Amino acid sequence: xxxxxxxxxxxxxxxxxxxxxxxxxxxxxxxxxxxxxxxxxxxxxxxxxxxxxxxxxxxxxxxxxxxxxxxxxxxxxxxxxxxxxxxxxxxxxxxxxxxxxxxxxxxxxxxxxxxxxxxxxxxxxxxxxxxxxxxxxxxxxxxxxxxxxxxxxxxxxxxxxxxxxxxxxxxxxxxxxxxxxxxxxxxxx
Amino acid sequence: xxxxxxxxxxxxxxxxxxxxxxxxxxxxxxxxxxxxxxxxxxxxxxxxxxxxxxxxxxxxxxxxxxxxxxxxxxxxxxxxxxxxxxxxxxxxxxxxxxxxxxxxxxxxxxxxxxxxxxxxxxxxxxxxxxxxxxxxxxxxxxxxxxxxxxxxxxxxxxxxxxxxxxxxxxxxxxxxxxxxxxxxxxxxxxxxxxxxxxxxxxxxxxxxxxxxxxxxxxxxxxxxxxxxxxxxxxxxxxxxxxxxxxxxxxxxxxxxxxxxxxxxxxxxxxxxxxxxxxxxxxxxxxxxxx
Ligand SMILES: C[S@@+](CC[C@H](N)C(=O)[O-])C[C@H]1O[C@@H](n2cnc3c(N)ncnc32)[C@H](O)[C@@H]1O
Numbered sequence: 001x002x003x004x005x006x007x008x009x010x011x012x013x014x015x016x017x018x019x020x021x022x023x024x025x026x027x028x029x030x031x032x033x034x035x036x037x038x039x040x041x042x043x044x045x046x047x048x049x050x051x052x053x054x055x056x057x058x059x060x061x062x063x064x065x066x067x068x069x070x071x072x073x074x075x076x077x078x079x080x081x082x083x084x085x086x087x088x089x090x091x092x093x094x095x096x097x098x099x100x101x102x103x104x105x106x107x108x109x110x111x112x113x114x115x116x117x118x119x120x121x122x123x124x125x126x127x128x129x130x131x132x133x134x135x136x137x138x139x140x141x142x143x144x145x146x147x148x149x150x151x152x153x154x155x156x157x158x159x160x161x162x163x164x165x166x167x168x169x170x171x172x173x174x175x176x177x178x179x180x181x182x183x184x185x186x187x188x189x
Numbered sequence: 190x191x192x193x194x195x196x197x198x199x200x201x202x203x204x205x206x207x208x209x210x211x212x213x214x215x216x217x218x219x220x221x222x223x224x225x226x227x228x229x230x231x232x233x234x235x236x237x238x239x240x241x242x243x244x245x246x247x248x249x250x251x252x253x254x255x256x257x258x259x260x261x262x263x264x265x266x267x268x269x270x271x272x273x274x275x276x277x278x279x280x281x282x283x284x285x286x287x288x289x290x291x292x293x294x295x296x297x298x299x300x301x302x303x304x305x306x307x308x309x310x311x312x313x314x315x316x317x318x319x320x321x322x323x324x325x326x327x328x329x330x331x332x333x334x335x336x337x338x339x340x341x342x343x344x345x346x347x348x349x350x351x352x353x354x355x356x357x358x359x360x361x362x363x364x365x366x367x368x369x370x371x372x373x374x375x376x377x378x379x380x381x382x383x384x385x386x387x388x389x390x391x392x393x394x395x396x397x398x399x400x401x402x403x404x405x406x407x408x409x410x411x412x413x414x415x416x417x418x419x420x421x422x423x424x425x426x427x428x429x430x431x432x433x434x435x436x437x438x439x440x441x442x443x444x445x446x447x448x449x450x451x452x453x454x455x456x457x458x459x460x461x462x463x464x465x466x467x468x469x470x471x472x473x474x475x476x477x478x479x
Pocket of ligand 1: 278419425
């Protein structure tokens with residue numbers, strides 16, 4: 001059973017994320033935690049943008065925020081997000097691969113806390129962030145899903161993820177939500 | 190007798206521990222050892238980020254497990270000192286989150302003006318960037334000479350850097366922008382002199398500042414303050430330790446005193462939520478009202 005989905009993306013992520021969120025049904029109960037690389041001064045605009053295309057509530061993560069079903073959680077600018085067993089924790093540790101928030105930090109800690117009940121998703125992006133994290137998710141028995149680099153706005157991030165580990169599924173953007181439904185909520189399909 | 194001795198071994202064989210569970214034990218033992226031998230209590234730090242930093246330290250020490258680090262740390266104080274530096278994350282910036290300072294000027298400064306004498310506590314001040322930022326702000330508002338600023342941190346190394354008032358010249362461009370966005374009224378370069386790749390801040394700025402060591406996990410309240418700032422420190426603690434620190438800060442604030450926390454920190458998950466009023470929507474500045 002997938003209990004948490006972690007998502008990482010950078011360049012092109014806004015389009016990909018709004019597409020995915022607009023496709024998710026209101027009854028989709030598996031929580032999603034998202035790292036989208038962005039400038040450290042970007043205020044709360046991204047949350048509002050994502051909320052406007054989502055039926056599910058979108059929250060910017062605060063320290064110790066409980067992880068609840070049916071919600072989308074977004075990493076705040078300039079903080080790393082880590083996953084504890086039932087809540088999020090933040091840190092301002094040094095950047096990892098020039099990024100804070102870092103996809104690897106989110107994925108590594110989520111793999112540690114959720115093990116086999118975790119699904120990692122890498123979308124379009126322009127760095128290698130997330131590759132290490134996706135490998136950690138696989139090592140802990142979780143599922144790995146990657147956007148097809150050939151159809152991604154920027155292929156670098158998905159290609160790096162595929163090169164780093166044996167991913168379970170590589171699918172184009174429009175097939176991601178159907179795949180998530182199949183893996184997390186077969187009854188909703 | 191024989192049966193009793195065999196009991197646990199058999200139980201272990203029936204359910205061998207995962208690597209994960211073993212690591213949790215190793216971590217507990219390491220933190221217990223450090224606390225008992227060196228008196229630094231990391232047992233109630235938030236585990237996920239703590240583990241990440243401990244593994245980074247294990248790699249730098251070229252060791253292979255948490256237990257190996259435990260042995261090294263307990264036998265070699267120099268290793269403990271390195272570990273202390275890597276466990277306490279000292280990343281900081283002048284006028285970090287400029288909006289916070291802008292609202293501080295707007296909403297807190299007018300209240301401070303009504304006091305003849307102002308006491309401020311920066312808890313977890315790291316290398317002091319935040320403290321100098323506040324000193325500049327108070328100076329520009331004409332309040333600095335009435336202030337006494339207590340800046341504390343667990344880590345003596347960062348405190349001595351803070352006392353020096355010397356920062357990296359290369360960061361000044363970013364800090365200048367932050368300063369302006371924070372409502373700064375002068376030219377930021379008035380406050381420091383550049384020498385080689387350093388910026389030496391005007392020593393006047395530290396006249397009212399006392400830097401000293403204080404551990405939020407184990408030490409108590411030491412004064413009553415009008416303002417307590419503790420930003421991006423609570424995130425490193427688990428809920429239990431956060432609760433302790435919130436108690437400490439609450440006790441250290443006079444009635445109507447002001448508490449400032451980090452941008453992504455929240456009062457919502459603490460028992461003190463009802464004791465404060467938010468001073469400005471969305472900004473992490475609270476006034477003690479109970
Ligand atoms: C990320 S820095 C925050 C600096 C500054 N307040 C800011 O927001 O830019 C965190 C600081 O908390 C300090 N710290 C960690 N544990 C502490 C404790 N138990 N007591 C006091 N300070 C602590 C660390 O040494 C570090 O300097």
